[in-house]
Amino acid sequence: MPEPRGEYRDEAGDRNNEDGNRERTHRSRREDRDDRSDSRAIGPRDGNRQRSQRADSDRGDRRNRKDDRSPREDFRDRRDDRPAKRSRDESSTPRRESRSRNEDRYEKHEYRETREPVAKKDRTPVRGQPTRRRDKEEQRQPEAEALTQVRTDLQGTTDWGGLKLEKTIVNSILNMGYEKPSDIQEASIPWQLEGRDVVAQAVTGSGKTASFGIPMCNLVDPDSRDVQGLVLVPTRELAQQVQRELSLIGRDRGISVVAVYGGEPIAKQIRGLEQGASIVVGTPGRLKDLMNRRILDLGYVRNAVLDEADEMLDIGFADDMEFILKRTPSTRQTALFSATIPGFIRGLIRRYLDDPRWVQLVNDSKGLETVDEVDQIFYDVASQDKADGIMEILDDIEEGSQILIFRKMQVGVDRLSKGLAGEGFAIKGIHGGMSQSERNRVMNSFRDGSLRMLVATNLAARGLDIPTISHVINYDMPENIEEYVHRIGRTARMGKRGTAVSFIGEWDFELHEQIVAKIGEDKMIRRKFAFY
Structure with a gap:
């Protein structure tokens, strides 16, 4: 019996010791937690309050400052104050002296290039001659210059x-x-009427749609039920616009034009094709779908047009375009129209165009030229002040003007359109997240003039021809110069005057400098908001 009591007493004592240790541990944790809560309640909150007061004071100073410092100057000062990066010579890491695989490849490439190529009568590219492609491009450039001279001789x-x-x-x-x-019409239409392939590059708003629509409607046979004309475009809105213009051009000849694109029921478009279409305008994705369903037959196409080809390749339609063009006759006539023709477009031209005639009506090889009728105005503005800036600009614009505002993101379009609508402006937004019926309704209202203001993403920047747009506002700057040219090309259509306003934020200075270098300082107008 004593042993069990002693055993019980020892077990109870151990249990009491454990309870005491546990209580002391909980007590210390509560004290630490109380200390942390006290420190949060006293120190950082006071620090946040002080920082908030300083921020309010700085904001007031910025609003009321009398000097002429702009956000661009403040940004550059902050950028210059950053510590300089350590150079490789200052680094403690020793520089590798070993030869890299790329260096070995480069030497081998140089060796192959210096070897004398074997002459061949058929003049096919000789292996080891990487300059062959460059020679071809150099031979084509004088041809483009000659055609430009022909256009100058025929002008007027x-x-x-x-x-x-x-x-x-x-x-x-x-x-x-x-x-x-x-x-552009005077220079390119005669070549197309002769059946030649054409690459036409001109500034936005110069009438490229009619440049290929007129010869296409002139050459097709209205009595045939086969598809004889094909136009590939990057967006649904551009497909609708091209379809409308080609229908007007070929109306008196009885030419039927059908547009096919995603976002709408395919059954309606199938019925239009079954009724007979001389010309089909469509996006590559929907065209490929109809071809896979064996509904669309392109075996009788005589004329094919790639409109805004750079945009179609940029958004990933390269495979679909190749799929479509391979299923058209090799004897077809092909034309490529765009405001910009970057380097990667030339590979497409070599594959699908046969000895094309180049019509280049811009001075810069990349097409980075804007029409003289556009007044390009730039404001340096911080991101948090853009809302005040847009209100100041809209108040100064004449009532009844038609305005197109660009934003980068869909959520930005929704926020800005709702915010300006709350200020009493009649405004709508459009972006790729909307249904096709909603987008059609908004665009029709903007096109017929019942809607005076529109906020859009780059969706509306390509090819849309609404001649009544007087102002384009870049609330958010685009990603590159090419998109900038396309955006401001929505105004000053066909010789009319227009205004393009751009907000240069903290991260847009580099793009702005590129625009100035490419387009010219003489075309830029710098202004400051009244609240700066």
Whole structure:
């Protein structure tokens, strides 16, 4: 019996010791927690309050400061104060002296290049001659210059009757309000009427759609039910616009034009194709879908056009374009129209165009040229002040003007359109997250003038031709110069005057400097907001 009592007593004692240790541990944890809560309640909150007061004071100083310092200067001062990066010579890490695999490859490449190539009668590219492609491009450039000279010689001397068009086509063109051909139309239409492949590059708003639409409608056979004309475009809105313009051009000849694109029920588009279409305008994705369903047959296509080809390749339509073009006759006539023709477009031209005639009506090889009728105004503004800046600009614009505002993100479009609507402006937003029926409704309202202001992403920047737009506002700057050219090209259409306003934020200074270097300082107008 004593042993069990002692054993019980020892167990109880151990239990009491454990309870005491546990209580002391909980007590110390509570004290630490109380200390931390006290420190949070006293120190950092006072620090946050002081920082908030300093921020309010700085904001007031910035609003009321009398010096002429702009956000650009403040940003550059902060950038200059950053510590300089350590150079490789100052680094403690020794520089590797071993040879890299790329260096060995480079020497081998140089060796192959210096070897004398074997002469061949068929003049096919010789292995070891990487300069062969460069020579071809150099041979084509004088041809583009020659065509530009031809266009200059013909300027002002050609009317629609001199282009040898069908009378019904000429009547339709005159009814549309085109009194005489534009420069790009005068230079490119004769080549297309002769059946030659054409690469046409001109500034935005110069009438590229009619440049390929007129010869296409002139050459197709209206009595045939086969698809004879094909136009590939990057966006749904551009497909709708091209379809409308080509329908007006070919109306008197009885030419039917059908547009096919994603976002709408495919059954309606299938019915349009089954009724007979002389010309099909569509996005590559929907065209490929219809071809896989064996509904669309492109075996009788005589004319194919790649409109805004750089945009189609940029958004990932390269495989779809190749799929479509391979299923058209090799004897087809192909034309490529765009405001910009970067280097990667030349590979597409070599694959799908046969000895094309180049029509280049811009000075810069990349097409980074804007029309002189656009007044380009730039404001340096901090991100948090853009809302005040847009209000100041809209108050100064004449009432009744039609305005297009660009933002980068869909959520930004929704926020800005709702915010300005709350200020009493009649405004809507449009972006890729909306249904096709909503987008059509908004665009139709903006096109017929019942809607005066529109906020959009880059969706609306490509190819849309609304001649009544007087102002384009870049609330958010685009990613590159090419997109900037396309955006401001929505105004000053076909010789009219327009205004482009751009907000240069903290992270847009580099892009702005590139724009100035490419387009020219003489075309830029710098202004400051009244609250700076």
